[in-house]
Amino acid sequence: MSRKLLSSLLRSCTTHSTTSQCHAQTILQSLLPNVILETDILLAYTKLGLMAHARKLFDKMPQRNMHSWNIMIASYTHSSMYFDAVTVFQAFKQCGSLPDHYTLPPLFKISIGIGEPCFGRMCHGLVVKLGYEEIVVVTNSVLEFYIKCGTVSQALSVFSNHNAHRDSVTWNLMISGFGKAGLYSDAVHCFREMLKHQSGYELDYMTLPSILSACGKEGDMLKVKEVHGFIVRNFGFHADAPIGNALIDNYGKCGSLKDSENVFNTVGCVNLVTWTTMISCYGMHGKGEESVFLFEKMMEEGFRPNAVTLTAILASCSHSGLLDQGKKIFSSMISDYGFEPTAEHYACMVDLLGRCGYLEEALRLLKRMKSSSVTGSMWGALLAGCVMHKNVEIGEVAAHQLFQLEPNNTSNYVALCGIYQSLGMARGVSTVRAKMRGLSLVKTPGCSWINIAGRAHKFYQGDLSHPLSHMIFQTLYVISNTQLSTNDLGVGYLLHDDDTFVMA
């Protein structure tokens, strides 16, 4: 067999055995060493995720080209083996070579993967110095890097500096970046800008889940509906699964379970995430029975739940007080599916037991675990249960664990304080407050808001300064039909975005 033939065979290999056979042939026919052929073998191994095989060959190669270095760096990165990727990159630099536009994008992923943003910033410098700023793929990876670091301002400056070299990926990165940073109105603004720059049929459907999520997290159902209409007009009803999933999720987040159900019942593409999303929508709306029903139906249809599905169903049971169903699902996941419960699942179970008032049982569950594997979220769930059921003994245990684990989390101090307060334990209250002062911790006030007719109405706890607060108070009183103090109601004032009052 000729080199050429083996080369093209290698490029079409899709299994371990065919790749190994081709590799063996190159050796048998004394075709090695040969950079082109060896690089083909490297690529074939890495495509199959056989990094150890690739590395063994790579280390033996007497000669390497840019392609072979890039394959190793990119595939280690792809396999989340960031430190191996760094080692290869360092060896590469030792040879005195400079990275090219294929080398650079994985370097930003490595920087995030190893948690060293300095490395990424240095690579950004390399991009500029080596003149790769005009290659859109490279610039997009720089943009993604700054977004993943949480430095939106840096991302925005990269975005603005490259208005001549943008593609749909660039726009999508910026829109989803704003959304991830909680800058929802900026995300919407960016989406509008994008639409101005391209005509309808060129529109990229990958942007749609991002914009839906920004609208949904803002709680703006009108915008979600608007984007939904836009999707139907431009893409028809048979959107792909992530779009349907985003619609279900965000209708749910905006409080319209009916619309979520509607999408769920009519979408063309359904996957595990679709089921999980719908289950968690029912959970959010306190409809645990529906969640359990859907969970069972999902399994009947042959979907195997994953870790996220399990978290969703457990959280759902928890919110609806379905103790037995939750326990049953948790133990059957372990026995029937050999599932290894994660920290989140234990936190859900503690939450479930705690809400139902089984605080001792919840504490026992945590005490059975290795103390190093008990997370803050588990103690946090227990503490929340103690607040609900005014249990000071277990509450103190949980709170003191949390003070060790997350000393700067103000919510934990406030929670313990709340238990003391509800039991009239004045000394406890002042001790916790003194502790907070000593650590100079300040609690940011909780705020909730709703969007009505495109305007954001914010509510802070215990504030009655709005002229309509009396009316709101009365309405809440009627709804709750119980004797509540002003403080319990959390009545606030309505504020517009620019802090001017809005008259309903």
Add this chain to the structure above:
DNA sequence: CTAGGGTTAG
């Protein structure tokens, strides 16, 4: 050989 979207959690 390089870049982008969806699901949990208090």
